Amino acid sequence: MESMRWRADPERRRKHAEEVIARLNRFFELTGAESSGCPVCGTEDWHISDEPDFEANLVLLTAPGGALTQPIAHMPVYVLVCSKCAFVRMHAKSYVEHTLAEARKR
């Protein structure tokens, strides 16, 4: 992964990851969701798999035979990877951001 050319410089990535973590923590706080340990190994250390200049997306296969739709049906997500067992979890970005925006209006 480190050799990928599109990766932003480490400082920008670190700041971006901190922003994402802060947004997710605020979202969990607002919704009352418990952000506890990994469901597989119990570890509470998650890596943010996100880039400042790119958006992670869950690609939704909707055509028969698994062909991608045109345009590709997708869902922007925040992706977290367990630092111990590599379990991957995702949170729908639109829902997180909508909840944060609604909270700012109050």
Ligand SMILES: [Zn+2]
């Ligand atoms: Zn784990």
